Amino acid sequence: MKIATLIFVLLTTISCVSIPNTPNTYVLNYEDFGPPVIANELIGMDWWQWENHGDSRPKVYDIKVVVYKEITLNKVKENYPIDSANNKDYRYIEYVDAIKYLDEHIDENVFEIVTIKLLKTKNILVSSLGKK
């Protein structure tokens, strides 16, 4: 019962996105990978990828991260196409790379609040796409 509740909480707190997931992909928000100062090495910068920079006033961009497994990158791009005209910005990350990144930063545990967020992200990926 506790596990079911935990999974429900994780699903509702992390994955409040309307973009459909598939058995081989899971869509998360940029913020689920921690602050940009670490996340940029995995998923790029936290502004539109078709711009050289962002707004001159602090702003949050709706950037989605598609984690994929046992599916080709081309297929993922087909399913989640980048569309600058409609501000659809997707970053594509292979499952193993996402987990490696999350494990590294969870182990570092620099700030508890960040570590908790990364742990939640890892848990949701493992429960959705499996362990390996």
Added chain:
Amino acid sequence: MSSFSDYAQQKLIDLYENHSHEVGIKLKLSDPVKYKDYESTDCITYALNVISFAFKSIGNDDAAKKSWSLGKFGTELAKYLVDIHSWKGIYINPDVNHPSDSDSEHSYSHHLALKKCEYYKIPLDYKVTNYDITPKTSKAFGTLNKSKGLTALNSIDITSLELVKFGFGVSRGGQHTWLFSLGKVYEVHWDEIGSNLYEASPLRTYPWLSGAIVIPLDQASLLVPSTKLKCK
């Protein structure tokens, strides 16, 4: 004889005060016909206009050209200025423990600045921090670092930075770029025109919080010794 910083400061102020020929690039894109007679600008274009002018003024046309080619991304331009022209990188953060927007970006970038002497791969030699402390009464206080008390105010380091004549600034890994002179941030808003296109505001209260400023080598001697980073 004038230095790079003298020329840069002169151009920075000139554009800040005289820009009736310019419009923010987003505004121009939204109505190209209406703004057809205006030159488009944005935050990085302002920086490149100033930096390339100063390089040309000291006779380095190659560096002026190279700056434009790298200027697509603010962090790459900053890294070029440090790596090739021996500029010095300064990490900035008004309150390393309790950022006023509660965003972990600021405390995390501080952690990495101290550990690696880098800000998004821009080499750092100095840090100027804790110059605008988040009060205990703020909602943001303690949201990131629950166990830490009020951060000690450091007015000495920021006061020395405020003597620096010219610098190029980068916020949030290059999401925004700006220029710095004598304690003020000079920036362009890409969705504005006229008196709102350019803005000057004190660095001490700049809302982007953490970031980096790169400054010409001759300006670095103005910084007090306590600003030196020690991870090298």
